[in-house]
Amino acid sequence: MSTTTDFTLAIEGLTVSFDGFKAVDDLNLYIDKNELHVVIGPNGAGKTTVLDLICGKTKATSGSIKFLNVELTKKPEHEIVRAGVGRKFQTPSIYENLTVLENLEVSYPEGRGIFGSLLFKRTPKVMEKIHEIANEIMLDDALDMPAGLLSHGQKQWLEIGMLLIQDPQLLMLDEPVAGMSVKEREQTAVLLNKISQGRSVLVIEHDMEFVERIAHKVTVLHQGKILAAGDMHKVQHDPKVVEVYLGH
Numbered sequence: 001m002s003t004t005t006d007f008t009l010a011i012e013g014l015t016v017s018f019d020g021f022k023a024v025d026d027l028n029l030y031i032d033k034n035e036l037h038v039v040i041g042p043n044g045a046g047k048t049t050v051l052d053l054i055c056g057k058t059k060a061t062s063g064s065i066k067f068l069n070v071e072l073t074k075k076p077e078h079e080i081v082r083a084g085v086g087r088k089f090q091t092p093s094i095y096e097n098l099t100v101l102e103n104l105e106v107s108y109p110e111g112r113g114i115f116g117s118l119l120f121k122r123t124p125k126v127m128e129k130i131h132e133i134a135n136e137i138m139l140d141d142a143l144d145m146p147a148g149l150l151s152h153g154q155k156q157w158l159e160i161g162m163l164l165i166q167d168p169q170l171l172m173l174d175e176p177v178a179g180m181s182v183k184e185r186e187q188t189a190v191l192l193n194k195i196s197q198g199r200s201v202l203v204i205e206h207d208m209e210f211v212e213r214i215a216h217k218v219t220v221l222h223q224g225k226i227l228a229a230g231d232m233h234k235v236q237h238d239p240k241v242v243e244v245y246l247g248h
């Protein structure tokens with residue numbers, strides 16, 4: 001049996017109040033290495049707030065977030081990123097005027113962002129990593145293309161690549177397939193499956209067909225609390241989940 005210390009992410013008793021309103025209320029959530037965990041739930045359930053708490057954008061009122069056994073709740077956002085937590089927001093934040101290759105290059109840990117990259121050397125090690133990631137995100141044929149010309153789905157993959165190149169141990173994605181075509185959704189499912197190998201992935205998603213394809217475990221949030229948790233089959237057939245979420 002796993003103990004708390006074996007988990008990549010162990011959240012216990014996590015609570016945040018906004019003017020007395022508990023957006024997240026005494027949450028416990030554990031994610032293993034190689035696990036792709038999906039959080040679902042109705043609008044306003046607290047899903048985005050959980051990601052905000054993990055990445056340090058919002059500070060917890062009480063409770064604990066342990067990442068690889070290190071307490072995150074008191075750390076500033078940049079230290080949490082450096083510790084190995086990557087987060088992708090819904091709208092991609094890529095550099096549209098730079099090529100795919102340059103976008104990956106500026107995201108390389110020693111690239112130090114867009115200004116540092118002026119002094120940055122394209123060593124064989126860096127180029128190898130860029131090609132490896134480009135291949136993984138299905139953009140190896142588009143390396144010299146300005147990112148602004150990519151399709152919506154490809155822009156999302158590029159941003160995932162920009163996180164992967166930093167080799168995070170926990171990757172968090174907020175509605176990764178919103179606005180994607182059917183084919184892009186299928187390709188994204190394969191991609192997420194691949195990138196969960198060797199790390200932990202936490203996804204917020206509303207598209208249940210997609211959740212069914214990717215989730216190893218599902219947590220259903222409702223009014224800041226866990227309504228149900230377990231594998232997809234279990235939560236899908238939970239009468240409480242059907243009542244507040246899936247039945248609508």
Ligand SMILES: Nc1ncnc2c1ncn2[C@@H]1O[C@H](COP(=O)(O)OP(=O)(O)OP(=O)(O)O)[C@@H](O)[C@H]1O
Pocket residue numbers: 018023041042043044045046047048049050
């Ligand atoms: N900084 C904040 N100040 C005040 N209230 C907030 C703040 N952040 C979130 N909330 C409230 O907390 C609740 C949970 O919001 P959250 O965005 O986490 O829900 P969600 O499950 O992600 O919803 P959706 O599916 O619509 O994105 C909402 O009622 C929201 O208005």
